[in-house]
Amino acid sequence: MKTFKLKSLRIALQLLLVVVFIASVLTSQAQKKADQKDYQVSKEEKEIVIDSIAKFMKDKYVFPDVGEKMGDLVKKNLKDGVYKDINNPQEFAAKVTEDLRSVSNDKHIGLRYAPEMIAMIKKAEEDENNKEYEEYEKKMRESNNFAFKEIKILPGNVGYLKFNQFYDASVAGPTAIAALNFLAYTDALIIDLTDNGGGSPSLIQLMTSYFFEDTEHLNSFYIREGNKTKQFWTLPYVPGKKMTETDLYVLTSRRTFSGAEEFTFNLKNMERATIIGETTGGGAHPVDRHIINDNFGISIPFGRAVNPITNTNWEGTGIEPNVKTTKVKAKETAYLLALEKLSEKEQDEKIKYGIDWAIVGLKAKLEPVTLDKQTLKKYVGVYGPRKITFENGALYYQREDRPKMKMIPLKEDLFMFEEIDYFRLKIIVEDGKVVAVEGHYDNGRTDRNDKS
Numbered sequence: 189m190k191t192f193k194l195k196s197l198r199i200a201l202q203l204l205l206v207v208v209f210i211a212s213v214l215t216s217q218a219q220k221k222a223d224q225k226d227y228q229v230s231k232e233e234k235e236i237v238i239d240s241i242a243k244f245m246k247d248k249y250v251f252p253d254v255g256e257k258m259g260d261l262v263k264k265n266l267k268d269g270v271y272k273d274i275n276n277p278q279e280f281a282a283k284v285t286e287d288l289r290s291v292s293n294d295k296h297i298g299l300r301y302a303p304e305m306i307a308m309i310k311k312a313e314e315d316e317n318n319k320e321y322e323e324y325e326k327k328m329r330e331s332n333n334f335a336f337k338e339i340k341i342l343p344g345n346v347g348y349l350k351f352n353q354f355y356d357a358s359v360a361g362p363t364a365i366a367a368l369n370f371l372a373y374t375d376a377l378i379i380d381l382t383d384n385g386g387g388s389p390s391l392i393q394l395m396t397s398y399f400f401e402d403t404e405h406l407n408s409f410y411i412r413e414g415n416k417t418k419q420f421w422t423l424p425y426v427p428g429k430k431m432t433e434t435d436l437y438v439l440t441s442r443r444t445f446s447g448a449e450e451f452t453f454n455l456k457n458m459e460r461a462t463i464i465g466e467t468t469g470g471g472a473h474p475v476d477r478h479i480i481n482d483n484f485g486i487s488i489p490f491g492r493a494v495n496p497i498t499n500t501n502w503e504g505t506g507i508e509p510n511v512k513t514t515k516v517k518a519k520e521t522a523y524l525l526a527l528e529k530l531s532e533k534e535q536d537e538k539i540k541y542g543i544d545w546a547i548v549g550l551k552a553k554l555e556p557v558t559l560d561k562q563t564l565k566k567y568v569g570v571y572g573p574r575k576i577t578f579e580n581g582a583l584y585y586q587r588e589d590r591p592k593m594k595m596i597p598l599k600e601d602l603f604m605f606e607e608i609d610y611f612r613l614k615i616i617v618e619d620g621k622v623v624a625v626e627g628h629y630d631n632g633r634t635d636r637n638d639k640s
Contacts (some may be wrong), residue, residue, distance in 0.1 A: 227303075228275040233481070238266045240480045241299070248488045250412050250473055251292075258291045277483065290320065293504050295471045296446065298487045306479055315518035338380075339367050343546040343630070344527045344607055347374035347434075354387030356448045357394045364391060369428040370400050370591070375528035376435040382465060382515050386446025389474075389541040397423040397453065399460055401432045406454045409474055411491040423571055435529060436461035437522040440507065441515035445469035449502050450493060457497040462525065463509040466517035472503035517554075524550050538632065545630045549604055557597040567615050571625045572637035574613075579612070585613060602628075 242259030249255030265287055274280045281299040288297050296554060299600075329335075337355035342348055349367055357364070371377055389407070396406060404422045411418060438452050438461045449468045455461035473489030480486060493501040513521045527547045534540040561581065568578050573588045576595070583595040585605070597601040601615040609630070616624040616636070624638045 189437045191582070193256055207507075209493045221387065227277055227483075229277050229280050229344060231272075233483070234271055234280070236265060237280075237284070237299070237480055237484050238262050238271075240478075241288070241486055244478055244486060244488055245288075248412070248476065248478070248490055249292075250410075250489050250492050252412070254292050258288045258297075259546075261291055262287055272283045273503040281484065284412075293474060294472050294489055295469060296475045296487055296489045300485050300487070303481055303483045303484055306482055309479065310482075318492065329355055329359060334363045335384075336360075336363050336367055339370060341371070341374055342523060343549070344530060345373075345375040346523060346526050346530075346546075347371035348380065349377065350380035350383075350521075352383045353385060354391040354451070356388040357390035362395055364395055365427050368395065368431070372429040372431060374434060375530050376437065377431065378437045378439065378522045378526065379461075380439045380519065381448045381452065382439050382441040382518060383443055384445075384448035385443065386450075387469070388447060388449050389450065392451045392454070393420050393423060394426065394446055396454060397426045398428075398430050399432060399455070401430065404458065405496045407450055408493045408494045408496060410494055411474075413490065417494070434585055435526055437526060438463050439515075439518040439522060440468050440509055441518070442466050442469055442506075443515075444507075446471045449507055452507050453493075453495060453502055456510070457495055462511065462522070463507065464511040464525070465509050465513060466515055467508055467512075468506040469505050470502055470506035472501035476628060485530045520550060520554055524554065540631055542630055546609075548598055549609065552598045552604065553595065557599065560598050563600065566622055568640040569622065572640065574625055574637050576625070 192563070242263050245255035247255075250260070256270075262284060270287075271280060271283065278301055281301045284298065284299045288299070289295065299305040314533050322385070334351075334355045336349075336351040338348065338350040340348050349371060351367075354360075373491055389409070393406065400422050402422075403424055405421045406422060408419045410416075436455065438455060439512055440448075440463060444452065444465075445468065449471065452463055452468065456463050472493040474491045474493075475487050476490050477485055477487050493500060511521060511560055525549065527543055527550065531543045531547060534543060555626065561578075564583050565578050567576050567583060569576060575586050577584050577586070577592075584592050584604070585595050585603070586592040591607070593605045593607050595613065596605065598604050598612065601617065603615075604614045605613075606613065611630075612628045614626040614628055615622060616626055620640060624636055627635045627637075
């Protein structure tokens, strides 16, 4: 009987293969060995692969009738010679995948050529004391910080969190908890899933629990085998402060897929977050990976998501955002919406000043202000310890021995700087003549220097 350690290894395998078990990575690994570099798929191996796929699809795929149709198609294609001249393993896997998806339109389905990975998995399963795969998997997830890429607090007390995969909570939970606790006292939170390809429901469950006070039904998965349904609810307890009143914004793109879509779909239907960006990829089926032989493995969806509110999922359609924009503009669009909402409800004038300060700067980035050279050159001069110069079509500001900074126009007479977001410079014009500059600070303070 296999130990719990081996069971955990299999769970880790399911998650790892979502991102790691992709053709580009495996191809580069395989090509390191001369005996695999020029490997050709034989007629006999094609028959084994296709027969195995047909059986797996019939027995395992979430929709039995569709699974049988997929199996019938690839068997027919094999018989008709469609694969006869495709001997490169990558090309063979890609063509079979394309044919399977032509029936089901299921992007989770994929045949992969992965000899090194399969060998590692088999070795680990045969010898549960073997550490090679566990060490490889551990290194892969820890070396990229469990895919948590960026965390910051933007001006106006808006949090920003970008992560690109939902690793299982058993390994990524502490990192997720640390990130959410760091952001706990922000007034709005932007969660960037534009490069998130999915992962484990357990981390979705953990992270979502921070945004609800009471226990809530998030999602269910219908599992074909055994005709059963597994429910996922928010957890009654999470370490640290919950963010039940924090405004949430989730960023999506066409690359947002699978588990990242579940996270998004849950929050959208519970009206807990505003979704901003592009329509997502459209994959709502949990997946198992099956080894066919020493060279090939296949991903087969064995269930489907069922949202408790809509009784539907996002398979094949993706999730439509509340606010449509491009992946590139999604972050700034969400940030502006968050700031404007916070400014509207803020009663404290000092805090509101800081929020409005951030709004002005952000709008200038979204819709840049341009000034003609004649206007810019009028501002050149020395203003006490401050100096403005005109170089290469732009104004530059320098104070005494401090570094020179490019002046970015917010208005005709107001400028900001990339290097420092707490300071801006206003040009003072009286009777048509430039007479002074005035430093403006995000705490409301100002100082003035007359032109020399």
